Every structure is written in C-alpha cells, then in structure tokens.
Amino acid sequence: MDADWISRHAVTLWAVLLAAALAGADVAWRRAVRRREGLDAAARTFLRPVTAMAVVVAMLAIAAAIAVEVRDAAGLTVFDANLASDLRANTPLPVLRAIAWLTHAGDALVLGIATLVVFVVLLVRRHLRLAITWIVTLVGTASINTALKSWFQRERPLHDHGYVVEHSYSFPSGHASGSMVFYGMLGYVLLVLCPPRWHRTIVIAAVAMISIVGVSRILLQVHYFSDVMAGYATGLAWVTLCVGSAEYLRLREGRRAGQ
Template identity: 40%
Template sequence: MPAEAASLVGFAQQLGEHGLPAFLAALAVAVALAGLAGWLLHWRRGRRSAAEDAPPPTLVRLAAAFAAGFALIVCAASLFAAIARRLGPDNAMGLADQALADAIAQHTPATALRVFALLTHLGDPLVLAVLGVVVAGWLWWKRARLLAIGWLLALGGNAVLNPVLKGVFERTRPLHDHGLAQATGFSFPSGHSSGAMVAGSMLLYVALRMLPARWHAAAAMAAVALVLGIACSRVFLRVHFASDVAAGLLSGLAWAGVCVAGLEFARHRQSRR
C-alpha cells in the first residue's frame, strides 16, 4: 500500500475508533460558529437605522449574490469531481472509506446507533416532501409567493438531480447488518445528505428573509445541526461511505447556491417593477 494511502487509512481508522466524540465535538464547534455568525449579523443590522434595516435589492447586491453563488458552485463542483475521480475499492479513498466504516462498526455503542437511526429519518424523502408542502403553504399564506415557488423548486430539483448522479456513478453501498436502517439503490452521492443540505440551506434563507433578526442566530444553529446530524447519521449507520456523504453535501450546497442566486435575481426584478 502506498504511503499516502496508508496514512489516510490510518487516519480513517483512528477517526472511526473515536467517531462519536469526534462527531459531537465537530457538531458543537459548527453550531457555535453558526450562532456566532448569526449574532454578528444581528448586531450589524442593529447598528443600522430603521430605514436601512431592510434595503431593497440593488444591482450591486444582486451582482454580489451571483458572484458568491458562482464561487460556491465552482468550489463545490471541484471538490465533488475530486471525490468522484477517487472512487473505487482499491484506491486510497475507497480503502479509507472501508476502514472508517469497519472502525465505526466496532466502536460505536448500540445506543448511539439507535439515536442515529431515529435522526436519519428527518432526511427521508417523505419527511422532506411534507416539510416542503408545509413551508410552501406558510410562505404562500404570508404572501411570499415567489419565495414559496423557489423553495419548492429547490427541493424538487434536488429530488431529480440526486438519482441522476447516482445512476452516473453506480457505486454500491457498504455492508450493514445491524437492522437499524435499510437502504437500497446506489450509494454515491448520498441522497439524505444532499436533501438535508438543500432543505437546511433553504430554510435558513427563508428565515433570513422572513423572520426578525433576533431569530437569525438560532436559525443558523438549527440549520447546521440538522444538516450535520442527518449527514453523519448515514455514516454511523453504514448505509453510506463517508465520501458518499461528502459528495451529497457538496452537490446539495451547489444546488442550493443556484436556487438562492436565482431567487435574489427574481427578487431584484420584482422590486424594479
């Protein structure tokens, strides 16, 4: 085994042996950073006057949104392609994926697995479909109809995109015999991870648009916890390899970036009329 592959496999084994505390630590850090970002946004808006608190979209803001969205898509697509090029059981990433899955199987308590088995259902297609209808109905009732349509297109588009990508790569799933979760079909990229990323990102965007600024930090923290919790549950339950989850998060992030940029463009056009 090449030295690079051996070091990556060794790291994966160590991570799998301490998978639960590593996940909890990473989740705590990510949620804290999201809360800090939301608090800073609230503080920044609090220093503005009431007239400046919600300025109408301008061409400069629209260009900035598209530039940020384009950079996000390029970065996510590049990382996705890098992962896809290294698929296979005999290369470094494939060996590390298997080493991580084996270590998790040996060192994760059964109680934690049962919790992850409940958590992972939050990313089920039926749950996301119900969430999509409920949020769209609320937005329509609040007369944010453009946002409601964008929200539905984001969830629906990802539901079409992920099976297409799975059919392109046709990667088999890892073996899992614990009976806590069942998954069929191809493995790469993870549909639960991409669905959680799109739903969480769009929920955060909706919250930033519709809720008072004092709720933005809590919304960011909840979105991060939701996405990471669902995504990592797929690895702990061994229905996906870690690279499947990473690719699902990246594809979902790219699609969410496209949707947000499109909504900002439509919002700009609407305000001009």
C-alpha cells in the same frame, strides 16, 4: 489519523465537529450582519451573487474531485472501506439505535411531506416567489441526486445492525444533499419572513440539522464518508445557486422600485 482511531472516537469527534460547525456558522452570520448593516436598504441581500457563484464553483469542484476518486477506486475509497468496517466493529449498538432515530430527520418521506406543507403555507400566505423558489429547489435536488446515483451505481457498505436498512445506490448521499437543501432552503425562507431577532437562531438550527443528518449516515454505515461529502457538496452547490438567483431577482426588483 487512521480509520480505526476515528471509529473508536466517532461520537466524540461528531460532537466536536458539530460544535465547530455551529461556532463557525455563528461567526459567519455575525460578519454577514455587520456587512449588511453598512449597506443601503435597497442593496441588502442575504447572499451576494459573486459569493453565490464562488460557492457553487468551489462545491462543484469538490464534488467532481470526489467523484473521480470514487470512479477510479482511488485512495479515498480505501479510507471509505476501512472506516465503514471499523465503525461496524467498534460502534456500540445502543449508540446506533439512538443515531437511527436522528437520521429520520433526513428521510425522503419526512422531507417530502414537509416540503409540501411549507409550499402550501407559502401559497396560502401569498408568498408566490418564495413558494416557487422553494418547490423548484426541493424538486430539483431530488432529481439531481437520483440521476447521480443512477450514473455511479455505487453499492452501499455492509450495514447489518438492523436499525436502518437501505437498498438504493450509495453515491452521493441523498440524506446529506437532501438535508443540506431542505434545511438550508427552510433557513432562507425563515430569514426572509422572520424578524431579525430570530435570524441567528435560524442559521444555527439549520446548520445543526444539516450536520446531524449527514454524519449520522456515516456512523450508521449506510453511506461511505465520500458519499456524504459529495452529497453535502452537490447539495450546497444547488441550494446556493437557487438562493443566489432568488436574492439577485429580489435585489433587482428592490432597486427598480426605488428608482
């Protein structure tokens, strides 16, 4: 499967991958629910510490492997360049125009305002621990991404369609990592606060937003494929670490209260 073929079927592949991601999220959530139902109330958690650590280690390993490829200008960067060039040649402008609207769901300004709104709401409703976890997680991911961009200083692919214009460095994708952390963390907050009947919808919606925002950056040619994959990996590692830590503290507090 070469870059030219992918570029000619990009929207169809995007739809298929989105459907697969949603189906996978649904299956994973159903399995998690069955596991939780078999535990005592005091032992129930949305993310077990051992699972969290496994995900963090795996995602950091993936991000590191991609970073080495980018640093050494290895085979992955050749695929990156070919895919970006072929997308530029083969993606119709009306498609780019529509995707440009979708990508704004991961803009720094949009997520920044939404982060402050959620933080204030949590404080007003006196969910102090959730509020602290929320703001630390979101501020942390912005700092991490800024540091990584400054470290690698990778230039963006050519994108002259005019629908989206970016001037910052390319690696890793801030939209991919930001959407992973924001919508992932928002999903966690809603899982904690909302009745179980809403949980499945929350998980599916979070996965949909993360998938849409990240892949839109590739189709718009403002990021290379590896930028987005690294952004997803670093974002998932960070949000998993934060949620896992929050769940560990919540579980420990619940056990102490039950003693």
